[in-house]
Amino acid sequence: MRVYSGIAVSSGVAIGKAYLLDRSKVCVLKRSIPESEIEEEIKRLRDAIEKSKAQMQETKQRASSMADKYAIILDTYTLLLEDEILVNETIETIKREHSNAEWALTVTLEKFTNLFNNINDDYLKGKKDDLDLVVHGVIKNLIGHYQESIADIDEPVIIITHELSPSDTIVMSKSYILGMATEVGGKTSHVGIFASALGIPAVVGLGDFNQFVNSGDTVIIDGIQGEVIVQPDEERLRHYRKKQQNYQRYEKTLLEDIGLTAETLDGETVQLMANIETIQEARSVRKYGAKGIGLYRTEFLYLAANTLPTEDDLYSNFKKVVQALEPYPVVIRTLDIGADKQLRRISDIPEDNPALGLRGIRLSLAQPDLLMNQLKGILRASLYGKIKILYPMVSSVEEVVEATRYLEQAKEELRKAQIPFQDDIPVGAMIETPSAALIVDRILEEVDYISIGTNDLIQYILAVDRINENVAHLYQPFHLSVLRILKEVFAQAESMGKPVSICGELGGDPMATFLLLGLGKVDELxxxxxxxxxxxNILRKMTLKEARALADHALSLSTSEEINRFINNEMRNRFPSDFDRDLAFGEKKR
Incomplete structure (x- = not known):
């Protein structure tokens, strides 16, 4: 029996036979091309790209019955193939090096990969795998490489492979694909998106493990803990069969209760909102009981476009999202992206450390036209429902004041153009830098509410890049410094009567729910x-008095290890059916 750890991207437990799907990368060697054949080699490249685009469109046509978001991702892949920088750099390499198109394309991919490695953002870093997948698809078309189709599978199996392409995921049959495990991928990769849409347990980012699995081996996919067990013994099989049954019952029970109010036993109500990045997601969040959109990431509108979205483009999109959520509110965050390759059309200035560079509100203020289009689009869409504006990566009061000045200018321009909008749209600031947290009382004087972006706030407080495998273990959400800062931010907001939302991963972690409410007043998660x-489910089983006692004890401890151990033990003791790894989805009967 062997156990491998990866990243859980689709919850559940799958048990079945392994099916090794050949998705190995092609080894590309450099080959010299005579000057007289350079143009023909460039034509080979363009033909392979067009073939890849045609394959994407064919896949998209077969995707009509799948999640709407799938079509958008396929469009994004097509746009990657049309990227002028990607294509032109490859052509320049062919001309300069007199090299074959396959090798030139791998050189360009390596340059792009290095750019993505310098991005300190989970979502964007996950797109590196998508780019890699798209480019290798072109390379395979260049050399005529054929690979078996996942559609050929005609019995229930667990897919074990290096990576899965959009074409793979679109033709997979839920009745035959019990689970999936891939060597590469992250939380934002398309595999997790579609595994979740189909309810298929999946673990990605397992590293070099395919060589240790044979087709026909018994495999367990633990999409709860992010583990893959190969050739389990009988005792482990019995344990996971029970875990599988109990998890299925648990999920069914949770969905049955989505209509209930998110209220503690002593009457404290917390609004539970959804984070989204596309209009397609906006249409589906109601089935999970969301009371609105607490964070609409607008970056996707820019990453999935060949040209910058216009005011009309943004207005049209925002209007659809707001209408889909009526009567619930939608919080639209202005662009939060660094000046990396994806937006070179905004800035060509290279940055050694984009996480501390021109990103978030800094980028918007440095490019006023960019910000004005966003603000006008939001204002115009405000006629169709409840909208709130959220400024990202704020680090000073001056940034908020300047952004609001542009907002007033946008309003004035719309008035002159006789374009209607709601004048009293709430404006908020994201608290995700230590400086913003330390002066939150002054920032609160300039805004209507604050939203805490715990992902960035924690890594900036701890000076830890959680994507860097060398220091990722130091990323501790329950670090004492993080808890103290959160408690102070909550207290300042409550004293000024301003609402507080948490929109980072911590807000969606049931293990943290009890602690967060104990640290102070939280209006939205x-x-x-x-x-x-x-x-x-956790909220409805707790009282604020209990939560405050738990938070006070956590604050009395010194090390992250002590706090983590305390929180884990307390949550599992109080809510065994939700958290006890050995009992909740294992041997415990519900």
Whole structure:
């Protein structure tokens, strides 16, 4: 029996036979091309790209019955193939090096990969795998490499492979694919998106493990803990069969309760909101019980476009999202992205450390036209429902004041153009830098509410890049410094009568729910939609008095290890059916 750890991207437990799907990368060697054949080699490249685009469109046409978001991702892949920088750099390499198109394309991919490695953002870093997948698809078309189709599978199996392409995921049959495990991928990769949509347990980012698995081996996919067990013994099989049954019952129970209010036993109500990035997600969040959108990430509108979205483009999109959520509110965050390759059309200035560079509100203020289009689009869409504006990566009061000045200018321009909008849209600031947290009382004087982005706030407080495998273990959400800062931010907001939302991953972690409410008054928790039922379940079983006692004790401890151990033990003792790894989805009967 062998156990491998990876990243859980789709919850559940799958038990079945392994099916090794050949998705190995092609080894590309450099080959010299005579000057007289350079143009023909460039034509080979363009033909392979066009073939890849045609394959994407064919896949998209077969995707009509799948999640709406799938079509958007396929469009994004097509746009990657049309990226002028990607294509032109490859052509320049062919001309300069007199090299074959396959090798030139791998050189360009390596340059792009290095750019992505310098991005300190989970979502964007996950797109590196998508780019890699798209480019290798072109390379395979260049050399005529054929690979078996996942559609050929005609019996229930667990897919074991290096990576899965969009074409793979679209043709997979839920009745035959019990689970999936891939060597590469992250939380934002398309595999997790579609595994979740189909309810297929999946673990990605397992590293070099395919060589240790044979087709026909018995495999367990633990999409709860992020583990893959190969050739389990009988005792482990019995344990996971029970875990599988209990988890299925648990999920069914949670969805049955989505209509209930997110209220503690002593009457404290917390609004549970959804984080989204596309209009398609906005249409589906209600089934999880979301009471609105607590964070609409607008970056996707820019990353999935060849040209910058216009005011009309943004208005049209925002209007659809707001209408889909009526009568619930939608919090629209202005662009939060660094000046990396994806937006070179905004800035060509290279940055050694984008996480501390021109990103978030800094980028918007440095590019006023960019900000004005966003603000006008939001204002115009405000006629169709409840909208709130949220400024990202704020580090000073001056940034908020300047952004609000642009907001007033946007309003004035719309008035002159006789374009209607709601004048009293709430404006908020994200608290995700230590400086913003330390002066939150002054920032609160300039805004109507604050939203705490725990992902960035924690890594900036601890000076830890959680994507860097060398220091990722130091990323501790329950670090004493983090808890103290959160408690102070909550207290300042409550004293000034301003609402507080948490929109980072911590807000959607049921293990943190009890602690967060104990640290202070939290009005909203915004999270990935599928986390809402689990967080609500915890909320409805607790009292604020108990939560405050738990938080006070956590604050009395010194080390992250002590706090983590205390929180884990307390939550599992109080809510064994939700947290006890050995009992909740294992041997415990519900």
């Amino acid at each position: 915004s999270m990935e939609p599928h986390s809402i039922p689990k967080v609500k």
